Amino acid sequence: MSKIAVVGADPAGCSAGYHLARSGHDVTLLDKKCFPKDKICGDGISIESIQAVSIMGIYPQDIRKLASDYAPIHRFFLGVSNQIYHSETTKLEAYCIPRLVFDQLLYEKAIDAGCNFMTQTINKNNWHHQGLYDAFDTIIDARGVYAGEVNALAIRAYWTLNRQDLSQKELTEAQIHFDRSLGVNGYGWIFPVSTQQDSIKFNVGVGVWLDEYQKINTNIIQLFKQFIQSNEIVRQMQSKVVSQQPPKVFPLATAKKGNKVADGKILRIGDAANLTDPLTGEGIANAVKSGFHVAQAINMGNSPDAAADNWQYLYESHFEADLRAGLGIKAFRKFSFMNYLLIWLMKQNPRVAQQISHAVAGVVPYNEVIASLRY
Template structure:
């Protein structure tokens, strides 16, 4: 069996490590930080993500049993700040889980499957200098956005509110608010992430794409403050907050065209391969699934060149069509009235509302939405 190094122990790396170790490979999982460790993000775990981690033996009942903080999500709201919104219930359940908690669950699964772990920082594409290229037969690059092509930026803060100050819907609903101050494709979010106790923790943030950010002529912190001030929902929640942590900024590596995910015996997965959803910024599902499919490429191949070729093929087969559909929708939304029209249609057409909500929640792929909306 080949020796495999997985650089980065986030969801993508742990998924690849779990499946490769289960297949009998000698797997070294490395990360620049020891576990448990935090990661700044929106904390949303889509329905597709929940299905993906089930392949690692993590099921919803395990999350409820093992996670110290979580929030089951049964509703998704899409809206335009202070103008129009639509909330739709989903039959399947998503979650919001602080990454400090979620990543630890996946890490423990990878270690339990047989991965060995070391703390090591690997600089960008410096495989030869640090001896990895000669020491291992295959290198899986799962270093996250730092190894990908950054094309978006986001910021999030944690707020704590009393349960009595929130509606029951607010405890189970992931809210996404488009806001012109954030650019055509920019949006703000309000996600409950810990709802088991009397004090409720929310993840509140905004995301903007770099091609629009440069035209906004302000920094991300000011955009965050502007969104909070302009949006009626966030403004009210902030007035009731018991405490709030300072906001933290983080980059995103969303999908791009003409993506190559293999280079020699280096396989890029997750954010390192720009697999984050270009519409919602959700990256967990594709990260976990890319780890699984990269492991399959290793298992079905006899040489490094075959591994690289098969991983590129599996990427194109399982990810590219949906990511291209999302990029087409993103381009379509550049028309100034498109966000409003989209939500207006959702309010008036139950089928459209269900399709859009299920796509955002990760139940159905975007390319199916594009097809269904033609009829």
């Protein structure tokens, strides 16, 4: 049995803590805030994320029973702002859930598994000064995006509308709008996140990549306002809004090449390891899965060095190929016509539409989608 510190109690940290505690390790879960705590993000829980949290014993029926706010997602919409779009039904169900609700479910699972929880702020990477390095056999860095390499920005706002002003499709559809004003790879989104009452809450936002954002002479809040004003679908929805919260900005640490996830007895997971999807910004699935695999790495190793080698190997085996494929698609989209062509192909070919939608929903990895579209 090892003495392990998991620093950060978001989905990655709670997943690692859960699996390690269940394996018999002495696990201390540290976070700078007490639960329940909110996190600014898009609130999308992909089909892949739903599958990942099932390994922690959280199933769709648990979400429907325990989550106070949630929205089942049955359709995925991809479009180029004001030009072309395609909406595809998925057989499997995804969700949008406010992170205040979702993260609480994972935290409770980790505590029930035997994790000890402490509030403590860990500044930068000074593990020695704060006493953690000598006190624990292994340290799992799950501090999130600020411990990783920030390479994207996003902004979101919550809008509330009346159910009577919305169609059933709008209540169950996650929309992504590619928009050139947000950069080559920039996009906006509309996600329902709470549909169980007469007042319906939506998460509306935009995401931009830093290398593109630096070329745009407009701050991100203004970009968000421009997206709302220029996109016809979003503008129509805004006309029905009965209340809205101020937008909030948050960073993203998306995938990067040549990623090293282990440094001696420090093992990085989730956003701290830049495991966020480089196309959609979805980070929960890989966060939860990285927690499971880092626990495997520790359980299979007989020393901290062996655990570090195991974790680097498991990262390369389970994550790197798909993340590289996503980076390749992102690079290919630098051509201005690619987003339009992608949606056009989806409208023309049902198989292409299904494959692309499944990739966005997290059912099929990007590298498998690319291979399948060749035939």
